[in-house]
Amino acid sequence: MDIDWHIKPQSNNKTVVLINHGLEGNSRKKYPLGMARRLTLLGIDAVCMNFRGCSGTPNRLPRLYHSGVTDDLDTIIRHVIKKGYENVFLVGFSMGGNQLLKYLGENPEQVPSQIRAATVFSVPCDLSASSAKLDSTISRIYVMYFMRSLRAKIRLKAKMFPQVVDPRDLNRTWTFRDFDNRYTAPLNGFRDAEDYYAKASCLHFLKNIRIPSLLVQAQDDPFLTPSCFPLEQASKNPNLFLEIPKYGGHVGFHLLDSNNIYWSEYRAGKFLLG
Structure with a gap:
């Protein structure tokens, strides 16, 4: 697993933020880099x-990443803590946000x-419903974009x-549900796509979150x-704060005349650091 550090020279900081990207993203995309830049300016490492x-380097195991992976996340968090950080903040986008919320709620006593x-931001809390919406004709352009890179990985x-992964049906895999049925689920120990969606959706774990x-x-x-x-869930859990702005799209949240700083970067800094 590859991580990128953003640390000021000669920093002896005790506070760090871990930033999680979305589906088929990486640490060098504009949105994680912008978040890292903003939060380091506020005085914390990222x-x-x-x-x-x-990251550009192939994973050396058959398993793929997916929306419900939390063991990798836990490994990175504990690696960061071993560096001497006393305060750890988490920021996630889309799939990365689903992972974070599931992590916080599935075994809260072990966090x-x-x-x-x-x-x-922009979290598909209900993976089954979100997948069905994306697979509809309205959102096909998004699915086509993601499928190009997902097929390349397969x-x-x-x-x-070659004894584990069979690419013969790949060119007939046009929807997320088809892809998850054929590849994501079997390579990660799920029965099928619906079993994966049910077990990986953070929606079922929100009630257990104990961290703001x-x-x-x-x-x-x-x-x-x-x-x-x-x-x-937000009304019943005092640790879960739900905000629903009118605009923002998916991982958008642009601001006009903001020197290329996203509203989400301001909002994250205010919530995490006060």
Whole structure:
């Protein structure tokens, strides 16, 4: 697993933020880099995580990353804490946000005490519903964009592990559900796509979160369904703060005349650091 550090020279900081990107992103995309730049300007160190195989170096195991992976996240968090950090913040986008919320809620008693707060944006909390929406004709352009890079990863896996990964149906895999049924689920121990969605969706774990966590979901996000706006869970859990701005799209949240700084970067800094 590859991570990028953003640390000022001769820093002896005791506070760090771990930033988690979205589907088929990486630590060098504009949105994690912008978040890292903003939060380091506020005086804390930053670590940008890469999902397995997303840094440009192929993962050396057959397993793929997916929306519900939390063991990798836990490994990186504990690695960072061993560096001497006493305060750890978490920021996640889209799939990375789903991972963070699931991590905080699935075994809350095992979450390291150094984790102080989390902020996530544009999270597909209900993976089954979100996948169905993306697979519809309205959102096909997004699916086509992601499928190009996902297919390339499978072709590489098939060369590395020909006894495990079969690419023969790849060219007939046009939807997320098809891809998850054929590849994500079996390579990661799930029965099928629906089993994966049910077990990996953070929606089922929100009630257990004990760390102050801000979830920001734009009304105009084309990836999200009504079930991705957990109003009931937020009303019952004092540690879960749900904000629903009118605009922002999916991991958008632009500001006019802001020197290329996103509103999400301001919001994360204010919530995490006060």
